[in-house]
Structures are given as structure tokens and as C-alpha cells.
Amino acid sequence: MSKLVQGYEVVIGFETHAQLSTTSKIFSRAPTAFGAQANTQACAVDMALPGTLPVMNIGAVERAIEFGLAINAHIAERSIFARKNYFYPDLPKGYQISQFEIPVVQGGEVSFFLEVGKETVRKTVRLERAHLEEDAGKSLHEDFIGQSGIDLNRAGTPLLEIVTQPDMRSSEEAVAYAKELHKIVTWIGICDGNMQEGSFRCDANVSVRKPGGPLGTRREIKNLNSFKFMQQAIDYEVRWQIDQIEDGHAIEQATVLFNPDSGETRAMRTKEDAADYRYFPDPDLPPLVIGRDWVERVRGEMAELPRVMAERFVSDYGLPEYDATQLTQSKAVAAYFEASAQACGQAKLASNWIMGEVSRRLNASELSIDQSPVSAAQLAVLIGRISDNTISNNAARQVFEGLWNQEGEVDAIIDAKGLKQMNDMGELEKIIDEVLAANPKNVEEFKAGNAKALNGLVGPIMKASKGKANPGQVNALLMKKLG
Numbered sequence: 001m002s003k004l005v006q007g008y009e010v011v012i013g014f015e016t017h018a019q020l021s022t023t024s025k026i027f028s029r030a031p032t033a034f035g036a037q038a039n040t041q042a043c044a045v046d047m048a049l050p051g052t053l054p055v056m057n058i059g060a061v062e063r064a065i066e067f068g069l070a071i072n073a074h075i076a077e078r079s080i081f082a083r084k085n086y087f088y089p090d091l092p093k094g095y096q097i098s099q100f101e102i103p104v105v106q107g108g109e110v111s112f113f114l115e116v117g118k119e120t121v122r123k124t125v126r127l128e129r130a131h132l133e134e135d136a137g138k139s140l141h142e143d144f145i146g147q148s149g150i151d152l153n154r155a156g157t158p159l160l161e162i163v164t165q166p167d168m169r170s171s172e173e174a175v176a177y178a179k180e181l182h183k184i185v186t187w188i189g190i191c192d193g194n195m196q197e198g199s200f201r202c203d204a205n206v207s208v209r210k211p212g213g214p215l216g217t218r219r220e221i222k223n224l225n226s227f228k229f230m231q232q233a234i235d236y237e238v239r240w241q242i243d244q245i246e247d248g249h250a251i252e253q254a255t256v257l258f259n260p261d262s263g264e265t266r267a268m269r270t271k272e273d274a275a276d277y278r279y280f281p282d283p284d285l286p287p288l289v290i291g292r293d294w295v296e297r298v299r300g301e302m303a304e305l306p307r308v309m310a311e312r313f314v315s316d317y318g319l320p321e322y323d324a325t326q327l328t329q330s331k332a333v334a335a336y337f338e339a340s341a342q343a344c345g346q347a348k349l350a351s352n353w354i355m356g357e358v359s360r361r362l363n364a365s366e367l368s369i370d371q372s373p374v375s376a377a378q379l380a381v382l383i384g385r386i387s388d389n390t391i392s393n394n395a396a397r398q399v400f401e402g403l404w405n406q407e408g409e410v411d412a413i414i415d416a417k418g419l420k421q422m423n424d425m426g427e428l429e430k431i432i433d434e435v436l437a438a439n440p441k442n443v444e445e446f447k448a449g450n451a452k453a454l455n456g457l458v459g460p461i462m463k464a465s466k467g468k469a470n471p472g473q474v475n476a477l478l479m480k481k482l483g
Helices: 058-070 171-187 227-246 292-301 306-317 321-327 331-344 347-365 376-387 393-404 410-417 425-438 440-447 451-464 471-481
Strands: 008-019 082-085 095-098 109-116 119-134 138-140 149-151 158-164 200-209 219-224 254-259 264-270
Touching (some): 058 158, 095 119, 200 227, 227 264, 331 376, 347 376, 376 393, 376 410, 393 410, 425 451
Antiparallel strands (some): 200 219
16 A cells, blocks of 8 residues: 655655663663653663673563564564664763664564545554664753753663564554554553653654655654654655655755754754674673573463454454454553443444544543543443433433533433433324324325435424434334335
């Protein structure tokens, strides 16, 4: 599925840094809590003082294993740590400990749904690898006059760098992938996903080419920390590259930053290749060996994965695949759905209400589903009253409004607002007879073959019943009386 822009095909790959949810750093016992005073969470190992040696954090390894299992990847039984050499003020060792030739997680894929026109299509992005590494520190500029400072609190924080194949063909696909990846790492609990604090940082490698041609020269957009800015940055970069090519200029491989105020990307530095980093195995760290028994133990301790839960929602509740995927965007939404569906026995109706009215209200009020004024049990009762024809769909929306405003329980709101549907067939027949007698022209037109004339009869019947007539019963009785 390729999207052409001005006759060019867009090619996007992602590198995502997920900060792992360990309480200590990847090679030291220093804490990883966010927001501490500068340089209060950096120990001798993090600062690379002479005589210090790194020691692997087993919690970081287990989180990498969990991620590999979540994406159906291969977990390497033996992986190697390497030194990635480069100079930067906030990198005290002069190199970063990472993985190069043999990463701990190899392959895997991430699937998601995408709206294309009026269709909903399933897209799969292949992952190349996910490897463990340490974070660097941070250069501070804003709090100093005429000078910069270095904060090493983040130095040594455990990261899982997740690298895709260049499988995405539009900014919409890229954002959908990033959201799905964010869901996976937060669902299994290996990362808190806080983009503002830098726990989930995305770099997009963007290039353009003529359809069927070789891959173009890519430019890497660094540190995209919101899905909104991610789409804006990619769209701008695509237009910029096409304009450059059309004007006869060659694209130079580079690392760029996105300025959300101007909506533009700007080059930060020429992009390095692997050879520039002079990778070599770290002599202070032995190979990381992961036995199959360790992998199986981690697998047994993991919660039900979102893709597995979605498959169960399809098989157990008869939901469409799209519904099941949407309802497993978070554990809280999935739990809300299951509680409602099991209580009312109408899974598809529960799905429709949660993806529709419930989500609309929550989004408008900027609330999470945990904060919803309407509980799963209340929604189940409401759906039950629709199913047993106590109220109509229109009346149900009024009841939901009452529940949202905490005016009482479902049945009390129905009684207070007089929303019960008419169940007295004799009274309904009387109303229908009166409407038929008062509208002979509509009756004649319907009998002559004009199906739309029926609408001219249904409206007056519903009005005469003050909206309490069951639309299904109205249509059935009308068809019977009209032959």
C-alpha cells in the first residue's frame, strides 16, 4: 500500500528508544527516577571514573525478553555488547555501551489497522531488531547565562532501541505504527511511555524515490516526542526532499530536528554510518547468555498480550477484528468492555457503545476510561434495556446523558424522563389506524409502489406516541395493515 506524493513514493523506517522500567540503571545501582536535581543520580560507574566496571541489570534483560515475546521475535541465546565510540559532552566515557552485531531481540513484527479512504486495512511493519543500550546524559543550556551545563542523571539509564525495516509509506502509517508500539511497551509494563519525559522517543528515517526505483538518501528526524509533531515533521520533510530533488539538488544524509513552532525541520549534523562509530566488543562485559528455560519462565509470568486478547475477543465474543483491536488499545478499555459484555450478554452492542458514545464523551472531557462517570455495570444495564425493548436507541442516549451527569441509575432515569417504549399493542394499533385514516394519500402512494411514502406515515405515528412507540413494532404493524 503506497501513497504517492507528487509522483514520489515515501519510504519511512523508525528507530525508537524505550526507556525500560527498572528502578536502577543498566550497568549500575544508581536510581532512574525522573525529575531529580541535576547530577544527584549518577554514581562512579555512570561517570566513568577510573577503576569502575559495568555490571548487567537482570531486570533490563527480562524486559527485553518480554518485548521479544510480545512481537513474536527471536530471542538470541547469546548476544554481545559493544562500544559505540563518539565524542559528546554528556557522554563521559567517550563511548556508549550498546549492541551491534548480535542484538538480543531479532526480527518480529507490529500490526495495526489504518483508515484508507472509506476502508479499514491491516498493515504490518517488520522489525529488524531491538537491542539493549545505555542512555547518555543531557546538556543544559536554558538555565545558564553564556555557558552550558551537563546533567548525568540519565547517563546509564537502560534503553531498548527498536529498529524497523523501511516498511512505512506515509506519515499516517508511521503514526499508527508508533501508537501501536507505544501500546505494546506500556501494556506489558516494560516502559511507562511518557513521551514528554523522554521515556518513549522516536526517530524517523525519511526518504523519497520514484516508484520502483532504488531507495533514496534518508534523513533522520530525531527525538519526536508527540504523535502530532511526528506527523507534521514527516509531512514537512517529505515535501522538502521532493522540492530539493525537483530543483536539481541532491539529498545529503543528515540528522535533522523538527521545530514545532515553525513547522520545519533543520539539519543538525551530517548523519553517521556504523563505520564512523568504530564498534568493537566491550571487553568489560561478557556475552549475554539467555537460556530457553529463562525465556519460558518470563513467558509464563507475562499478562495476556493485546494481540492474544484481541483474538480471544473475536473467538469468544464474535467481534469483528477491527473492534477487537480497538478495544485492546489499553488494559483499562479491555477490562471495561469485558465487564459490560459479560453483564449484558450483548458484546457487539457493548463494543459499539464503548467505541462510540463512551469514547466521544471521554475524549471531549479529556478523561481516561478509569475516570468515566458511567461504569461498565451501568452501561450493561442500559444495553439490556435497549435489548428488551424497554427503551429506543434515541431514548438510550438520553439515559446515557443522565448517567454521565450522575442523575441516578438507569431505571430511575427512564422513569423520571418517561422514556419507556409503548408496549400496549392495542393502543399502538389505535394510533396507527388514526394516522392511516388521516393520510390516505401516503397510503395510496405506498400501495402504488412508492416505498418512501412509508416515511410519511411513520413520522406522525412516532409523534402521536410521543416517541414511545417501538420503531420495529410500528413498521411491522404498518406493513401488515398495508398488505
